[in-house]
Amino acid sequence: MYSPSGGSLGFLIASHCRDPGDWQKLVFQPYFNWFANDNNYAGYTVDNGTNDAYEELNKTKPDATVWWVLNRGVSYWVPTSMCGWRESWSKVIGYFKDEELENSTGAWKIGFSTGCTGSDNALVKKTQSNYYSGKVFMVEYNELKAEPGDSGGLVFRAGCNGGECGVLAMGIIIGAIPPGGPYYYTLFQSVENATNYYGVVVYDR
Amino acid sequence: MTGSKGLLLALALAVALSAASVYTVDHYVVINYTAWATQVKPTYIFKLGNCDVYVYVARTFNDTTVLLNSPEPVPPRLEPMSEEDVEKVIDALVRLPGETKVGLSILHVFKLKNGDIVGGESSEDLVLNATSLEDLVNKASEKLGIKVYKRPAEADKFMEEVKRKGANTTTTQGLIAKVASIRNIYKRIGDVVLKISYIDRTVYVGATNLTDAVAYVKELERQLGKPLPVYIRVGSYWVSGEKEQALLEAAEQWEKEMKTVRVITEGNRTKAVEGIVHIIHPSAGDLGPVVVVFPYVNGTPPDEGTAKRLVGRFVELAGFCPQPLVVEFWPKTGVEYLVGRANYASYAVPIIALAVAALAALRLKRR
Numbered sequence: 363m364y365s366p367s368g369g370s371l372g373f374l375i376a377s378h379c380r381d382p383g384d385w386q387k388l389v390f391q392p393y394f395n396w397f398a399n400d401n402n403y404a405g406y407t408v409d410n411g412t413n414d415a416y417e418e419l420n421k422t423k424p425d426a427t428v429w430w431v432l433n434r435g436v437s438y439w440v441p442t443s444m445c446g447w448r449e450s451w452s453k454v455i456g457y458f459k460d461e462e463l464e465n466s467t468g469a470w471k472i473g474f475s476t477g478c479t480g481s482d483n484a485l486v487k488k489t490q491s492n493y494y495s496g497k498v499f500m501v502e503y504n505e506l507k508a509e510p511g512d513s514g515g516l517v518f519r520a521g522c523n524g525g526e527c528g529v530l531a532m533g534i535i536i537g538a539i540p541p542g543g544p545y546y547y548t549l550f551q552s553v554e555n556a557t558n559y560y561g562v563v564v565y566d567r
Numbered sequence: 568m569t570g571s572k573g574l575l576l577a578l579a580l581a582v583a584l585s586a587a588s589v590y591t592v593d594h595y596v597v598i599n600y601t602a603w604a605t606q607v608k609p610t611y612i613f614k615l616g617n618c619d620v621y622v623y624v625a626r627t628f629n630d631t632t633v634l635l636n637s638p639e640p641v642p643p644r645l646e647p648m649s650e651e652d653v654e655k656v657i658d659a660l661v662r663l664p665g666e667t668k669v670g671l672s673i674l675h676v677f678k679l680k681n682g683d684i685v686g687g688e689s690s691e692d693l694v695l696n697a698t699s700l701e702d703l704v705n706k707a708s709e710k711l712g713i714k715v716y717k718r719p720a721e722a723d724k725f726m727e728e729v730k731r732k733g734a735n736t737t738t739t740q741g742l743i744a745k746v747a748s749i750r751n752i753y754k755r756i757g758d759v760v761l762k763i764s765y766i767d768r769t770v771y772v773g774a775t776n777l778t779d780a781v782a783y784v785k786e787l788e789r790q791l792g793k794p795l796p797v798y799i800r801v802g803s804y805w806v807s808g809e810k811e812q813a814l815l816e817a818a819e820q821w822e823k824e825m826k827t828v829r830v831i832t833e834g835n836r837t838k839a840v841e842g843i844v845h846i847i848h849p850s851a852g853d854l855g856p857v858v859v860v861f862p863y864v865n866g867t868p869p870d871e872g873t874a875k876r877l878v879g880r881f882v883e884l885a886g887f888c889p890q891p892l893v894v895e896f897w898p899k900t901g902v903e904y905l906v907g908r909a910n911y912a913s914y915a916v917p918i919i920a921l922a923v924a925a926l927a928a929l930r931l932k933r934r
Contacts, residue, residue: 511907567686
C-alpha cells in the first residue's frame, strides 16, 4: 500500500504484534543488531490501531498497523506456490469490500508459523464482540489453519478484477477461537476497514 | 403453464424442501438460514414471551451444534455473467424504486519518492437517487469530482495508459491521476435487498420473504430477457445497526454480570481473552438469524432452567428477542491473538558480543 500524502510503500500488519507504547517504532529485520549498521533497518510503523479493543472508545479502530518499508523492496506478488497452486506467484489485483466478504466462500492465508493454508470451500462469517474492534470475520479452523506467529499474515482468495486475474486481498490474520486451542475458528481483520481507517491506497496495479 | 402458475409450483416445492438449507427455486439457489440454524436437534427449546429460543449446549467441542461439527450451507457455484450483462443488471436495478447504494473503486496512479510509478485502489460508497445507470454515473462523478467509469475494465485501461505515459510526467512525487469505476450496487426494497458486484458477477438477494425475492429477480430477468445466476439468502429477520449495537452492549453487560471474562497477558501484551460472548452472523449483511455463543457460567454446562435464566437475562439487556433466537453454550469461548513469541536466540549473538566487549574493556582498564 502507499499513502497519497507520503511516498513509500508499506504493508499492513497486526497491531497487537507491535509492542504497546509509542505510535511510531523502528523496524529491524530479522532483528535489531548494533553491528549490522543500516543493513537490518527496515522502516518504521505507524500504529493508530488498537491493542485493547475492549477499552477502545473508537470501535471502528482496526487491529492493524502500517509498516512503511524502507531499505527493502516491496512487491505485490504472492508466493502461491506455497499453497500448491499452479501459479508460483500471483499478483494482488485488488481487495474485497467488507460486504463482499460476508457469507462468501474461499479463504487462504500465508503466515510466518504455518505458511500457506486455506480452502476454496471456506465459508466466511462476520463476528462481533467488544474484544475485537474494526471489522472481523471468521472461518472454520479446519479450512484456514493458523498458529501463534501467524498474526498479520495476508488472507486472500483467487479472483478477477477488471480485465485481470490473480488474488484479491481479504484481510490479515489476528486470532483464533477458543483461546488455548484446539481452535475451531480463525479470525481475520478486513482490508477495507483497515485501509479506509488509515487512508491508504492498496498497491495493486 | 403460465409464468405465475410455474412460480407457485416452484414456491410450493421450495416449501416442501425448506427443511433443507440449500435448494433451488426455478434455477435460483436458495440458502435458507433459518432452516440451517435449526437443523441440528437443539438441547433445549423454550419460549421467552413470544420468542422461540433454540439452545445448543456443547459439552465438548466434539459435540454437534449449529456452529460446531455440522455441515455448513455451501451453495453450488454458479457461472458468473459477462461484464456486459452486469452493466445491464445494474441499469435495471437502479431503475427499481428507492435509493441506490453504489460501491466505487477509486483508482490512483502515483509517483513514489524513488520515482517509481505505481497504481492503487481505495473504495468509497455513495447513496444516490438515480433514474438510470447513466444518471447514477453522472451523479457519482459530480459528487466525487472525478470521472466515473461504468465498468472496471474501462477504468483499468485508462489507468494503464496513464501509467505508461507517467514516466514522462514532471511531477516529482505524488498523485498523477485518479478516476473511479462502479464496483457494486446495493438496493433495498422493503424487506428485500438486491446486490450485484463486478467482482463475482452474480446477483445476491437477501430476504425474509422468498416470494417477494423471487418476484424482483424475475423482473430483472424479464428486463434482460435471459436467466441470471442468482443466490437468494432467506432469513427470519433483519438486524439493523441499532439492534446489532443493542446485542453487543447486552453481551458486554452479560459478561460483566456473570463475571466470565479473564484477560491473559504475556509481558505487556494481551495474549488472549477468555469467557466472552461471540455474536456470529452466518448470513450476509444484517440478515438474521444471528447465533449468540455464551461461555459456561461457573464452569458447568447449563441445565434448562439455568439456560433459560442466562438467555433471559441477555434478552432483557438487549431489550428485544430476535425470532427465533439461536444460542449456543461452549465449554470455552474467547479469542487468542496469534502473536509469535520473540525469538530471543536471535538477540543472543549481539548481546553476548556486547557483554564480551564490555568485559574486555573492563580488563584493559584494570591493567
